Amino acid sequence: MQSMESRASNNTETVTSRLRALIMDGTLPQGEKITETGLAALLQVSRTPVRLALAALEQEDLVRGAPNRGFHVRRFTIDDMREILDVRATLEGMAARLAAEKGLTGDEESLLRSCIEELAALIATGQHDQAAFRTFSSINIRFHTHIARIAGNAELIRLMERNPFRSAPLLHILPAEEALQVLRESQRDHIRLLEAILQGQGTRAEFLMREHALLPLSKATQLFDHINTNTAMRSIQQAG
Amino acid sequence: MQSMESRASNNTETVTSRLRALIMDGTLPQGEKITETGLAALLQVSRTPVRLALAALEQEDLVRGAPNRGFHVRRFTIDDMREILDVRATLEGMAARLAAEKGLTGDEESLLRSCIEELAALIATGQHDQAAFRTFSSINIRFHTHIARIAGNAELIRLMERNPFRSAPLLHILPAEEALQVLRESQRDHIRLLEAILQGQGTRAEFLMREHALLPLSKATQLFDHINTNTAMRSIQQAG
DNA sequence: TTTCCATAGATTGCATGCAATGTTCTCAGT
DNA sequence: ACTGAGAACATTGCATGCAATCTATGGAAA
Missing domain, CATH: 1.10.10.10 (Winged helix-like DNA-binding domain superfamily/Winged helix DNA-binding domain)
Structure with missing residues (x-):
């Protein structure tokens, strides 16, 4: 990536x-x-x-x-960001579906598991500072990237790489408590996702992934009437 | 487009x-x-x-x-084409879903209906020569483009425009009888699609569209062990 | 005969000059 | 003071020269 x-x-x-x-x-x-x-x-x-x-x-x-x-x-309005994340969620969902339909090798499964374990360990510490969020994001990106790789569709990967918002947790603009909650919900999503993929449940994996990808945005829009897109983009940049 | x-x-x-x-x-x-x-x-x-x-x-x-x-x-293998069409089908599906969730204005509905009527008229003539296929393709593209417009997601439209295979009926490389059958099945899909969109059935519209977008490829791969990608691309070009 | 190196040719990557197009400021006329 | 025309300035779009890099050919050594 x-x-x-x-x-x-x-x-x-x-x-x-x-x-x-x-x-x-x-x-x-x-x-x-x-x-x-x-x-x-x-x-x-x-x-x-x-x-x-x-x-x-x-x-x-x-x-x-x-x-x-x-x-x-380019000026990014909040609607622009919503549209881009919507497309991203659809593409990520496709990756999850393909991965589920294709099935995992032992190596691939253990790689995903290790991501989940690292995230669990991080959350267990209860940290909720910027450094923790950065670590979370980088592991999260690894998890998502790996699923895209497993899906094995080069065109899909190409489009995802060109999407401006790689993994967009928007964690940095959320209040610490809310951010921690997003972490926990994300982690629950990850576990369910892996489960769905392992069981070859393509459609379930697809929809879980969509929800998962849209989670931070919906959290953020719950809290703020208007998101400052400059701040949001900086946040996304820091996450990568 | x-x-x-x-x-x-x-x-x-x-x-x-x-x-x-x-x-x-x-x-x-x-x-x-x-x-x-x-x-x-x-x-x-x-x-x-x-x-x-x-x-x-x-x-x-x-x-x-x-x-x-x-x-x-670039060399396009048959797998490359499959991957690209797979992504395209997913994006088209997203467009259909968004259109269904958003709902149609009267103008939008009548524009889609007129596409369907034109296609019906064309099929009714029973023609199955190159000229007929070209006409079919151009109307078909109008139908799909319009749905994407209705969906109203600029990022989605951008990606679809960049996809090498706009609407990929592959009609030109199919035997005439098979091609005609594809036309009829396509048309049935169009009608169902409009129905689903009108009733606000987003998920149904999405999956109908996916099937629809993949139809020509699956027909073609049923018939040929190996598709000549040069011929296929020329065919797609002629369609546009 | 085969392998390796060197040199010549080809091609890209970059810098820059020039013409065409846009933009802005001035100034005359109302 | 305000509007409009025109000129000065700024900026892009294109062409081309030059250096760096890559490729290919040929010849010498094993």
């Missing part, structure tokens, strides 16, 4: 990664105008790789460009 | 469209090596727009490139 970052022998990919990071962590705020020359100066490269990077991020829909009028950072 | 073609004020988009067409219609066969200079000479432009077009199509996964070693046309 980290294949999109880091590995960068050429400048273009470096610029793409850095620009993506600048956007996701809010350094470049939503709606900010981006000029090729400006970015080139900022990142100390020529306009060529910048242009290529912008084209790439335009396809990811992180920046938007009008012909002859340059680019600006 | 045709937004990706035609509208091309600048060279880069023109080159992108033309290159995509060259690949989809088999002029550039699968696995063919593509050099920037070669394409630039062929299309009478400089390397710059070619480079941008290649980067775009790489993200669509129609061409693949190794660092410093250029690009080649």
Whole structure:
């Protein structure tokens, strides 16, 4: 899953990664105008790789460009985030279904189990600080990534990797108590999911996964009338 | 849905469209090596727009490139096509579900109904030549596109537009009798789908749509041990 | 004959210049 | 003061040159 970052022998990919990071962590705020020359100066490269990077991020829909009028950072409304997470939930559900239909090898099962055990251990400590949430997210991502791998559909994996919100726990913007509760419910989902997959219950796995993927968002919208999308994106970025 | 073609004020988009067409219609066969200079000479432009077009199509996964070693046309195995259609079916299913959950306005309903009536009229003529299949495909695409619009999820539409196989009836590679049967079964699916959507039966609509989207592929694989992916892609291209 | 290395050719990756297109500011006219 | 036209400025889109990298060919050594 980290294949999109880091590995960068050429400048273009470096610029793409850095620009993506600048956007996701809010350094470049939503709606900010981006000029090729400006970015080139900022990142100390020529306009060529910048242009290529912008084209790439335009396809990811992180920046938007009008012909002859340059680019600006996409504005994410709360509805945009909801839509993206909705698609993500559907794709994750498909991955779970395929995994269940295909069945697990012993190795695959134990890998998923170990994720669940690590999460259980983490929750048992009762910690609810930022560090704990980060650890939780990284294990969680491993769990989800592995299910996608097991599903074995390359096109599916490709789309999931391009989705801006990898695993979007939104934990960081929730009050600590609420966040802990999300952790616990998530963990219960994980256990049920593995059970469904092991028993080859494709449809059950699919719907469990959908619910699971939408859990943090529904929690967050229960609590806030209006989510600040800048904060939310920073939160998601920190989670990865 | 045709937004990706035609509208091309600048060279880069023109080159992108033309290159995509060259690949989809088999002029550039699968696995063919593509050099920037070669394409630039062929299309009478400089390397710059070619480079941008290649980067775009790489993200669509129609061409693949190794660092410093250029690009080649992606090879589609039959399994690749299956995977892509599987994802497409899931996304189409999501669109149907959202449409059902949202409900139709009068205009939306009558637009879908008119598609169905046109298809019924076409089938009633009993024609089963290439021209009839093309007409069928174009109406069919309108039907599906409209459902996606009704669903109203921009991210979903974006992914569906990027899927290489828009509506993939594969009719052209089936024997005429089989193709006609596919038409009839499709039409039955359409009617049921509209019914489910009108009654707000989201899950039913979702699963009907999935089956519907996979129908042509399963028919084709019933008949052939091995589908020639070049022929199949040409067929899909003709359908669009 | 086979293997390895070196050199020549080809191709990509990047930087930059130039023309075309947009944007903004000024200033005259109302 | 306000509007509109025009010019100055800024920015993109494209072409092209150059260096770095990769590939291929040929020849020498085992």
